[in-house]
Amino acid sequence: MDKYSVYVIVVYVVTLVLLGAYLGWLWLRLRASTDEPELSAEAVPSRNAGQRR
Numbered sequence: 001m002d003k004y005s006v007y008v009i010v011v012y013v014v015t016l017v018l019l020g021a022y023l024g025w026l027w028l029r030l031r032a033s034t035d036e037p038e039l040s041a042e043a044v045p046s047r048n049a050g051q052r053r
Helices: 005-035
Strands: none
Protein backbone atom coordinates (compact mmCIF):
# COMPACT_ATOMS: atom_id res chain seq x y z
CA MET A 1 0.00 0.00 0.00
CA ASP A 2 1.01 3.53 -0.63
CA LYS A 3 2.32 5.80 2.10
CA TYR A 4 -0.76 8.05 2.04
CA SER A 5 -3.41 5.40 1.43
CA VAL A 6 -4.14 5.10 5.17
CA TYR A 7 -4.81 8.84 5.33
CA VAL A 8 -7.10 8.68 2.31
CA ILE A 9 -9.06 5.78 3.82
CA VAL A 10 -9.37 7.59 7.15
CA VAL A 11 -10.60 10.76 5.42
CA TYR A 12 -13.19 8.78 3.46
CA VAL A 13 -14.41 6.96 6.58
CA VAL A 14 -14.64 10.17 8.62
CA THR A 15 -16.47 11.93 5.77
CA LEU A 16 -18.98 9.09 5.40
CA VAL A 17 -19.56 8.92 9.17
CA LEU A 18 -20.19 12.68 9.33
CA LEU A 19 -22.51 12.53 6.33
CA GLY A 20 -24.41 9.61 7.86
CA ALA A 21 -24.72 11.41 11.20
CA TYR A 22 -25.99 14.56 9.48
CA LEU A 23 -28.53 12.65 7.40
CA GLY A 24 -29.69 10.76 10.50
CA TRP A 25 -30.09 14.01 12.44
CA LEU A 26 -31.98 15.56 9.53
CA TRP A 27 -34.25 12.51 9.24
CA LEU A 28 -35.04 12.65 12.97
CA ARG A 29 -35.88 16.37 12.73
CA LEU A 30 -38.14 15.80 9.73
CA ARG A 31 -39.87 12.90 11.46
CA ALA A 32 -40.37 14.99 14.61
CA SER A 33 -41.79 17.89 12.61
CA THR A 34 -44.28 15.66 10.82
CA ASP A 35 -45.44 14.18 14.14
CA GLU A 36 -46.42 17.62 15.44
CA PRO A 37 -50.03 18.68 14.90
CA GLU A 38 -50.50 20.86 11.88
CA LEU A 39 -51.47 24.48 12.46
CA SER A 40 -54.45 25.25 10.32
CA ALA A 41 -55.53 28.70 9.22
CA GLU A 42 -58.40 28.61 11.74
CA ALA A 43 -56.11 27.77 14.66
CA VAL A 44 -53.78 30.70 14.01
CA PRO A 45 -55.42 34.01 14.88
CA SER A 46 -55.16 36.71 12.29
CA ARG A 47 -52.87 39.63 13.01
CA ASN A 48 -55.73 42.12 12.57
CA ALA A 49 -58.43 40.05 14.27
CA GLY A 50 -58.44 42.00 17.54
CA GLN A 51 -58.04 45.46 16.06
CA ARG A 52 -60.87 47.87 15.41
CA ARG A 53 -60.89 50.72 12.94
